[in-house]
Amino acid sequence: xxxxxxxxxxxxxxxxxxxxxxxxNYAMYYxxxxxxxxxxxxxxYKELEGMGVMMPVxxxxxxxxxxxxxxxxxxxxxxxxxxxSVRICFNYSIYNASGILIHEGETLLAFVDKITxxxxxxxxxxxxxxxxxxx
Amino acid sequence: xxxxxxxxxxxxxxxxxxxxxxxxNYAMYYxxxxxxxxxxxxxxYKELEGMGVMMPVxxxxxxxxxxxxxxxxxxxxxxxxxxxSVRICFNYSIYNASGILIHEGETLLAFVDKITxxxxxxxxxxxxxxxxxxx
Amino acid sequence: xxxxxxxxxxxxxxxxxxxxxxxxNYAMYYxxxxxxxxxxxxxxYKELEGMGVMMPVxxxxxxxxxxxxxxxxxxxxxxxxxxxSVRICFNYSIYNASGILIHEGETLLAFVDKITxxxxxxxxxxxxxxxxxxx
Amino acid sequence: xxxxxxxxxxxxxxxxxxxxxxxxNYAMYYxxxxxxxxxxxxxxYKELEGMGVMMPVxxxxxxxxxxxxxxxxxxxxxxxxxxxSVRICFNYSIYNASGILIHEGETLLAFVDKITxxxxxxxxxxxxxxxxxxx
Numbered sequence: 001x002x003x004x005x006x007x008x009x010x011x012x013x014x015x016x017x018x019x020x021x022x023x024x025n026y027a028m029y030y031x032x033x034x035x036x037x038x039x040x041x042x043x044x045y046k047e048l049e050g051m052g053v054m055m056p057v058x059x060x061x062x063x064x065x066x067x068x069x070x071x072x073x074x075x076x077x078x079x080x081x082x083x084x085s086v087r088i089c090f091n092y093s094i095y096n097a098s099g100i101l102i103h104e105g106e107t108l109l110a111f112v113d114k115i116t117x118x119x120x121x122x123x124x125x126x127x128x129x130x131x132x133x134x135x
Numbered sequence: 136x137x138x139x140x141x142x143x144x145x146x147x148x149x150x151x152x153x154x155x156x157x158x159x160n161y162a163m164y165y166x167x168x169x170x171x172x173x174x175x176x177x178x179x180y181k182e183l184e185g186m187g188v189m190m191p192v193x194x195x196x197x198x199x200x201x202x203x204x205x206x207x208x209x210x211x212x213x214x215x216x217x218x219x220s221v222r223i224c225f226n227y228s229i230y231n232a233s234g235i236l237i238h239e240g241e242t243l244l245a246f247v248d249k250i251t252x253x254x255x256x257x258x259x260x261x262x263x264x265x266x267x268x269x270x
Numbered sequence: 271x272x273x274x275x276x277x278x279x280x281x282x283x284x285x286x287x288x289x290x291x292x293x294x295n296y297a298m299y300y301x302x303x304x305x306x307x308x309x310x311x312x313x314x315y316k317e318l319e320g321m322g323v324m325m326p327v328x329x330x331x332x333x334x335x336x337x338x339x340x341x342x343x344x345x346x347x348x349x350x351x352x353x354x355s356v357r358i359c360f361n362y363s364i365y366n367a368s369g370i371l372i373h374e375g376e377t378l379l380a381f382v383d384k385i386t387x388x389x390x391x392x393x394x395x396x397x398x399x400x401x402x403x404x405x
Numbered sequence: 406x407x408x409x410x411x412x413x414x415x416x417x418x419x420x421x422x423x424x425x426x427x428x429x430n431y432a433m434y435y436x437x438x439x440x441x442x443x444x445x446x447x448x449x450y451k452e453l454e455g456m457g458v459m460m461p462v463x464x465x466x467x468x469x470x471x472x473x474x475x476x477x478x479x480x481x482x483x484x485x486x487x488x489x490s491v492r493i494c495f496n497y498s499i500y501n502a503s504g505i506l507i508h509e510g511e512t513l514l515a516f517v518d519k520i521t522x523x524x525x526x527x528x529x530x531x532x533x534x535x536x537x538x539x540x
Contacts, residue, residue: 012440012450013292013433017285017340023192023242024162024283028418031159035417035476045417046476056202057158062195070287071440071451147305147315148298148429150422152475157418163283170282170341180282181341205422206305206316293462294436297429326472327428332465377428 002133003079006036010072020067026094027060030105033078033092041129051123052114058087059108066102073097083134084127086111086119137268138214141171145207155202161229162195165240168213168227176264186258187249193222194243201237208232218269219262221246221254272403273349276306280342290337296364297330300375303348303362311399321393322384328357329378336372343367353404354397356381356389407538408484411441415477425472431499432465435510438483438497446534456528457519463492464513471507478502488539489532491516491524 008029016022035045048055068074075095082089087110094103113120143164151157170180183190203209210230217224222245229238248255278299286292305315318325338344345365352359357380364373383390413434421427440450453460473479480500487494492515499508518525 009437011433012286012436013294015287016282017287017289018189018191019287020191022162022283023195024159024166027157027159027162028416031417044476054153056153056155057197057199059199060158060195060197062192064192064194067191071449144302146298147301147421148427151417152420152422152424154422159418163281166282179341206314288459288461290461292432293465294429294432297427297432301429324423326423326425327467327469329469330428330465330467332462334462334464337461 001079001081002037002041002130003077004037004040006033006076006078008032008074008076010068010070010074012070015070018067020069023062023064026062026064026103026105029074029076029094030060030078030090030092030107033076034090034107037078037080037090043126043129048123048126049114051125053120053123054112054114055088055109056112057107057109059106061106063104064102065104066096066100068094068096068102074102080130080133084122084130086121088122136214136216137172137176137265138212139172139175141168141211141213143167143209143211145203145205145209147205150205153202155204158197158199161197161199161238161240164209164211164229165195165213165225165227165242168211169225169242172213172215172225178261178264183258183261184249186260188255188258189247189249190223190244191247192242192244194241196241198239199237200239201231201235203229203231203237209237215265215268219246219257219265221256223257271349271351272307272311272400273347274307274310276303276346276348278302278344278346280338280340280344282340285340288337290339293332293334296332296334296373296375299344299346299364300330300348300360300362300377303346304360304377307348307350307360313396313399318393318396319384321395323390323393324382324384325358325379326382327377327379329376331376333374334372335374336366336370338364338366338372344372350400350403354381354392354400356391358392406484406486407442407446407535408482409442409445411438411481411483413437413479413481415473415475415479417475420475423472425474428467428469431467431469431508431510434479434481434499435465435483435495435497435512438481439495439512441481442483442485442495448531448534453528453531454519456530458525458528459517459519460493460514461517462512462514464511466511468509469507470509471501471505473499473501473507479507485535485538489516489527489535491526493527
């Protein structure tokens with residue numbers, strides 16, 4: 001498996017009148033988790049798109065244990081548990097500054113050829129950087 | 136069970152550079168589905184908050200069958216399958232203008248007392264309007 | 271001049287913890303105003319993009335007179351005061367359900383050729399529907 | 406005057422199908438600029454709200470010189486040009502990673518007492534940290 005950490009600071013725009021982070025905004029935090037976990041491997045999602053590969057989301061699951069609040073400095077732990085094929089699954093655990101696990105999520109994405117719009121294998125460079133974590 | 140329909144028009148702000156509705160924005164469509172399904176029963180979520188009850192989200196699940204596109208006129212079918220207790224579950228089926236089911240979602244929410252922050256029963260007025268659908 | 275009206279219902283996602291519509295979300299309401307004002311002329315912004323013309327924003331100004339609140343049913347009055355050339359300016363007046371003017375905005379957009387990325391004239395069909403309002 | 410720098414990485418959620426940052430999302434970047442400029446003075450906007458003071462936006466102006474793109478690492482230079490009174494004005498200059506000025510903005514905010522909802526003076530602690538910059 002491959003796991004990595006990144007941080008986000010909750011923005012005012014991300015709160016709602018309940019005083020919590022709006023439940024739909026966690027998907028954005030997952031995106032930051034995914035993108036930064038790849039960047040830490042020396043790969044950017046931007047480059048993947050440049051290679052003609054998009055990664056649309058197929059499924060998403062979220063568990064809200066405790067609310068994230070304005071200005072919280074959240075730690076996002078992003079994990080790829082199983083070796084990617086034409087699909088890839090990311091798991092997220094989000095912790096607040098007190099180290100409490102406040103949220104868990106899971107996203108299944110496909111690799112899709114930008115031109116044909118059809119599912120495809122992940123680019124070689126993608127598999128090359130990830131393979132060492134899946135022996 | 137109780138089921139209702141409402142419509143949203145996809146905004147430019149809701150798309151991303153893939154040319155699709157950003158995957159995190161469906162949660163917002165679910166919210167519109169929930170709020171309008173209650174309004175059709177003569178009840179507004181705003182009034183519920185006015186009665187001192189909040190409804191934070193506990194769990195959310197999404198399946199992305201096909202992308203929603205800019206300016207699409209989407210039909211959101213919102214369904215409550217089981218009688219609410221201290222929790223309530225909403226299911227959503229989203230159809231594009233061609234009548235194709237493009238997305239499914241499910242959200243579990245709690246009833247929480249705004250002052251104590253503790254789980255509570257749904258307000259009587261809430262159960263009164265829904266009960267006829269759960270005999 | 272050309273003027274038109276459309277309505278939006280404030281979503282929970284659009285509020286912030288101040289209990290108001292987040293100040294950045296009015297730009298989205300302007301977009302709804304623009305898009306629906308064109309649609310009322312029989313033209314969609316989607317079609318314009320289909321013709322190879324994009325309309326990026328050059329300038330935006332906003333005056334916040336009074337806060338919009340959750341579930342408010344807002345009237346957006348969108349006005350084109352002067353005949354468009356390679357640029358077009360939209361003005362917005364937003365009223366709450368009590369008829370109070372709560373917000374004013376102004377957006378200057380360019381017509382840009384999608385392929386060359388360079389400024390261009392508005393498509394003929396665009397000018398054809400608008401010209402009757404600028405004699 | 407007081408000036409400070411902070412950085413944001415453009416999220417996928419912040420782009421639109423034009424492939425640019427959606428024009429309404431710059432307001433969010435301004436917010437990051439404001440909040441981090443205060444934090445660099447040892448003060449958080451969260452604390453200000455804790456002291457019973459809110460800072461709603463009265464006016465906002467934006468000039469879009471060049472589009473910000475997905476994954477861009479943007480530098481936000483936030484400046485307070487004049488000594489705050491019951492109002493405070495922030496200016497923003499946003500640069501892309503090539504050092505090009507791509508965007509300018511200006512936001513006028515009020516200090517408002519959370520309980521009375523009326524304009525008020527900025528809290529003493531706020532003026533204490535800023536005064537050294539306005540002699």
